[in-house]
Amino acid sequence: MLRNLCFKNSDKLQVLTMSKFIGLTNQPQLQSIDNLENCFDMMEFTYKDVEKQIRTYRLVFDQTRNEKVEWQLKLPMFVPAFYNYVKSRNSIPDQKDYWQFYVSENKNRLTSLNLSKEEKIGVRARVFRTYPSLIRDLHFGLYIKNNGFFRSVFYNEFLDIEYGIDLVVENADGVKIGLNLFTETKAAKEARAVKKHRPKKSVDFDCHDIPIDFAGSKRCGDFFLYSEREIKTIVEKIQKTLTFEKPEEKPAPKSELYESLNHALADVRHI
DSSP: OOOOOOOTTTTTSSSOOOGTTOOOOOOOOOOOOOTTTGGGGGOOOOOOHHHHHHEEEEEEEOOOHHHHHTTEEEEEEEHHHHHHHHHHHHHOOOHHHHHOOOOOOTHHHHHHHHOOOOHHHHHHHHHHHEEEEEHHHHHHHHHHHHHTSSEEEOOOOHHHHHHHHEEEEEOOTEEEEEEEEEEHHHHHHHHHHHHHHHHOOOOEEEEEEEEEEEOOOOOEEHHHHHHOHHHHHHHHHHHHHHHHOOOOOOOOOOOOOHHHHHHHHEEETOO
């Protein structure tokens, strides 16, 4: 199934579909996010609603790690299916629902991979492991949005997948920064290392890695979420980054006539 990925004015921009995210190659440089939809604007629930839904969800993890699945196969991206579910159903999928929806959304691509039984199990295990981090990032974005820490909080799948930017926050002065959120685990660090080897792509604001130590995180059912203490630390770090002196304005270039008059006045002073 092909889906439009949150673009405004799609008649002016090429519409990216699910199939375009298989390779993620030769995408245009993005200088502004103004033509991208803020996916948070398409959600009719708060972080409290997320907590209420997931509190009864149970997480199951298969420790299977198929070498081919983990490092060789170009699987369909995990992010689009998750947000397509959330936006289209105005609800949070549980782990099994997310897996089934992912398979449904990417049926043709997964079929074309001609996966063995072991590889199918490996794909399912990988999707199951990814699911909690998608919940955690969604919850965090809604938390700082709903609590008004910043003038705006922005999320878009294209920005996430192509640029590795999890959130964009904007302060009262209109200054934006991109946030790359990740937990300080071995797997997360390996994933960040892989991303750093991708071609650099430019946006019109600074981006910062925000590593999170999970010691003392908030527990919501089977899920670990960013706790109030960690969120306060993150927000303070972001606000500190957003608070800086504006660059001094360079004086306008002086005309030749101005320079001539200035030299003439200097000569008069020495007479």
